[in-house]
Amino acid sequence: MTSVLARRTFRDRAVPEAVEAVHAELDGLWDDAPFVPDMDRMTFATAVIEAATNVVQHAVPESAAPVELGVDISVRQSSLTATISAFGAAHPELHGTEVGMPAEDAESGRGLALIRALVTTVTFTRQDGTNIWVLSRDATPKLPGGPGDKLGGLGL
Amino acid sequence: MELSYEVKDSYAEIRAAGRLNMVSAPKLREFVAGVVASGSSRIVVNLGETPFMDSSGLGALIGCLKVARQAGGDLRIAVVQPQVQMVLELTSMDRVLTAYASADEAFGDD
Numbered sequence: 001m002t003s004v005l006a007r008r009t010f011r012d013r014a015v016p017e018a019v020e021a022v023h024a025e026l027d028g029l030w031d032d033a034p035f036v037p038d039m040d041r042m043t044f045a046t047a048v049i050e051a052a053t054n055v056v057q058h059a060v061p062e063s064a065a066p067v068e069l070g071v072d073i074s075v076r077q078s079s080l081t082a083t084i085s086a087f088g089a090a091h092p093e094l095h096g097t098e099v100g101m102p103a104e105d106a107e108s109g110r111g112l113a114l115i116r117a118l119v120t121t122v123t124f125t126r127q128d129g130t131n132i133w134v135l136s137r138d139a140t141p142k143l144p145g146g147p148g149d150k151l152g153g154l155g156l
Numbered sequence: 157m158e159l160s161y162e163v164k165d166s167y168a169e170i171r172a173a174g175r176l177n178m179v180s181a182p183k184l185r186e187f188v189a190g191v192v193a194s195g196s197s198r199i200v201v202n203l204g205e206t207p208f209m210d211s212s213g214l215g216a217l218i219g220c221l222k223v224a225r226q227a228g229g230d231l232r233i234a235v236v237q238p239q240v241q242m243v244l245e246l247t248s249m250d251r252v253l254t255a256y257a258s259a260d261e262a263f264g265d266d
Binding site: 016019043045053057106108114117118 | 175177178179208210211212214215216218219222238239242243246247248249251252
């Protein structure tokens with residue numbers, strides 16, 4: 001695995017305002033890693049916010065302590081990776097692995113399908129009372145000789 | 157998110173400036189419901205200053221569309237930015253919420 005070129009972390013109570021804080025961390029990350037193409041920023045940020053929102057909306061505390069949202073985002077030359085954690089959350093009820101889009105008039109239920117469409121891999125694990133989602137997006141390939149062709153990867 | 161509206165000749169234009177996410181989605185729902193209740197059921201949501209929308213925001217737009225149609229009108233969106241267009245396309249909701257280049261064009265055909 002190649003070295004981490006930029007990284008941001010966040011951990012706080014899983015309340016709606018935490019989603020705004022994750023937006024701010026993403027903005028800061030792109031400031032630290034200006035070489036990441038707009039398309040990769042747009043898709044990855046959307047997936048991260050969807051996953052963080054999912055924790056805030058659906059995570060159920062396992063004990064009297066409130067659930068905390070953790071987000072750890074790393075930029076590598078060839079990939080973007082985010083670990084979204086629900087600390088102190090009960091095991092989620094997962095309804096199978098096939099997630100499709102709901103009916104056109106549905107007002108919710110698109111988040112997980114959207115995440116899958118935006119990133120290369122999505123994994124879920126549960127470890128020591130924490131639900132952990134890992135999202136990874138491979139860098140958008142650049143055409144040889146194209147305007148963005150420097151050293152390949154994320155435009156380095 | 158900053159919300160404002162202006163009643164035009166044949167529709168009401170709502171400007172939504174800021175991120176449309178789980179924090180702002182309920183505000184948009186409430187705002188549009190208020191505009192519809194005040195007598196304007198033909199709504200254009202101008203998204204020219206909305207750089208980001210997630211599935212919560214999309215759900216709010218669908219809810220607002222239902223409210224407008226139940227009142228005998230419709231809801232259309234205009235000046236859609238790239239991230240919002242991406243979310244609409246990936247969810248296939250671009251077939252339901254057609255994006256117009258400007259607020260004026262949104263109800264230009266009827």
